Amino acid sequence: MLSFIALALLALALPIECQNLLKHKLNIIILAGQSNMAGRGGVANETSTGIGTWDGVVPPQCQPNPSIFRLSADLAWVKAREPIHADIDARKTDGVGPGMSFANAVLTKDPNFGVVGLVPCAVGGTTISQWQKGEFLYEQLVKRAEMAQQSGGVYRAMLWYQGEADTVNEEDVELYKGRLKTFFDDLRSDLHAPLLPIFQVILASGEGPYIEEVREAQLNIGLPNVKCVDAKGLPLEPDDLHLTTQAQVRLGEMLADAYLRFKPRSLQSNNVPTPCSNFVPFFIITAQFIWIILTFS
Secondary structure, X not given: OHHHHHHHHHHHHOOHHHHHHOOOOEEEXXXXXXXXXXXXXXXXXXXXXXXXXXXXXXXXXXXXXXXXXXXXXXXOEEEOOOOOOOOOOOOOOOOEOOHHHHHHHHHHHOOOOOOEEEEEOOOOOOOHHHHOOOOHHHHHHHHHHHHHHHOOEEEEEEEEEOOHHHHOOHHHHHHHHHHHHHHHHHHHHHOOOOOOOEEEEEOOOOOOOOHHHHHHHHHOOOOXXXXXXXXXXXXEOOOOOOXXXXXXXXXXXXXXHHHHHOOOOOHHHHHOOOOOOOOOOHHHHHHHHHHHHHHHO
């Protein structure tokens, strides 16, 4: 009885948008990687100051949607709007990324999908070594993903776009595939989601000369439930590194198509730390519920 009263008081204290979240199970989509996942669409560097400015243009495919939320830097669910990494990749100027167009495309093509909970974690200029277990970015990702799940969410996928910073040094290129595998394996283990679908964007550009070598490592990752979406050929900003706004929109739609076509071996087991089934027959749940009511009434 006390638990019911506490939940009722909590609901009254929350804003209307967050109250609505209590009625739905959030479909958690983790967004991680570096600048092209954080979003640089529409961002131009001022030649005099070197400081980036965003043109503020939000395409129709990236407009806010009452069924799309994002986990803010202070771990609160808020209505998602571009730029969704503004308080995560806070040291850089963020613009349009693929997250909003992905979420809107999924909801358009699957009206019964439910509420989307985007968990932005990408930070520009980061190497794969900075995403290893024990490093700040990795631990923050796990913390944010766990908080999203604890607030009533279910892991559905991670969208991953990283590697441009690893095209500079030959040694980093040689170690890239092993580090990437370790990152994916550790993350799935720490989130108790061994079959978490990961949609990896294959590089369209890079900071150094080894773009094709990193692409090859990404394409041959060889892990289950890791699907590749190739960004090669999408239009780039004048810096020849970051995707344009329209390219980001297209990438989000490509990721949505890949996600909706994907058939994981067992999506239901993603949040179960053991191989045991968590299915409980309805009549047993009902009987237990009636017993609790009779006992404490």
